Amino acid sequence: MLKNEIFFLGLLAAVISGLLLLILLYLVIRKWLEDRERRKINECIETLSPLIFAYITEGEASRHFQLEGKIKKKAAEEVLTKLAANLTGEEETGKLREFADRNLRNYFQRQLKSRRWSTRMNALYTIEDLHFIELQPQVLEAAKRERISHDEKVQSLRILAAFQFEGIPDLLLYHSENLSDGELRNIILRLNENLFSHFIADFHRAKNPLKYAVVDAAGIRKELKYLHFIESVYASYDGEPRLRAVKALSSLGMVKDITPYLDLRHSEDWKERMMAAKLFGSLKEPELMPYLLDLLHDRSWWVRSQAGQSIMMFPRGKEELQIVLDTSDDSYARDMAWEWMNKGEFG
The missing domain is CATH 1.25.10 (Leucine-rich Repeat Variant)
Structure with missing residues (x-):
């Protein structure tokens, strides 16, 4: 009996040791493959950087812009992201987007449909960094998708706001469940004056988190044109919307008449x-x-x-x-x- 137990324990220990060894071997191989891929990407970056920069700044085309394969496209994505952070001119920015649209549109479309959450999120962040407005339909599709992570939803709406998508007011009114007022505020603050005015006009239809975000945004913008709207919220609502209105008025530093606020x-x-x-x-x-x-x-x-x-x-x-x-x-x-x-x- 004792010998059988010892044998069983020994066999179990051998199996566990074998599994641990296999896991270790898998991690070592995976790390080696990742390092090899990273080296290849870095090599491509060194080759592509001057060519892409010349195209964007001088319009010089090159036969080397045949970006076949995942490695070259990943390298081009990283080059464009770095350039986008430093370019300020409209002409250069337009050429960067033109290059991305011509060479990487399909690449990003596939990434947005990837099964891996990290791949989809990385694609969304890069689309924002590149201001890749040509992919707005795909971003809109992601924002409306029912089975989507919270982070993807927020990032998709942030992008659409940055692109000044005309349908963003309806999206936030009817497709912003579970978003906090802080997340909504961050999205709304990206909008131009015309789009922001839609939220003021439809304020009564908004749910509370969106109401809070709109009032906060009106105060943060610090423009006197929103004074009447903020004071009307104070006069018409109780509780949190009223508090947010007072906070927004504090940001503006102005009221028409102090009397209603003395109490x-x-x-x-x-x-x-x-x-x-x-x-x-x-x-x-x-x-x-x-x-x-x-x-x-x-x-x-x-x-x-x-x-x-x-x-x-x-x-x-x-x-x-x-x-x-x-x-x-x-x-x-x-x-x-x-x-x-x-x-x-x-x-």
Whole structure:
């Protein structure tokens, strides 16, 4: 009985050792193949770089532009990506895209349909880097695909926004499930003024994450033409959209009339009181200083901190904080005044 167990354990150990050896052998061979492929790509890059550069800058064609095989096409992709990051002229950029369209269109189309997620994502990033607008139909197809990873969906929409695709408003209204407001904001900020205006016109139809992204984007753009829209959101909505509107107004640094926003300092929601302090600081109107000093005594640390920061944005902000430090009976307010007066002087 014992001999049988020992034999079985020995056999099991031999099998496991054999499997581990096979795995090790597989990894060694795979690494060797990858290194060999990388060397070939690097050799092609050295050959293709001056030829592609000459074509893009001088329009010189060459018989060496016969890019057969995966190695040469991968090398050309890397050369074009590096060039795209450094080219600024419209003529050179146009020639780069012309070269890519002529030589690599089919290559990228196959990559977009690859079974490997990494290959598809790499193709999307390269299409964005090259501003390969000729592949917009394929990118649109990917964006609408039901079975697609989250990262692919986001990247496809980013590309379409960068290409100023006219159908992007409908895509985001009806095909942006599970995208966060941050991801949507990043996409929307790539749009020109005309496309962005569609989101303002259809704001009431958007779901909450898209609403938040549109209001945020209006504030980040810092253009006074969006003031009416942002104030209308504040007046018409409660909760998060209203908070985002106040934050956007703080970015603009302007309101038509401060009166509708004064009651925020008495809100039961600490986030609204904090946004009130932020808005008052961005406006820098002297009559708002007493309200900020009141908010410096708020029960919420976040509100006190924002009030202190906003007070420091005024020309005499430091002097006002010194008065609080010298006269206030509220130790929390004094601590916050001291913190903002000395911010940056330590550590």
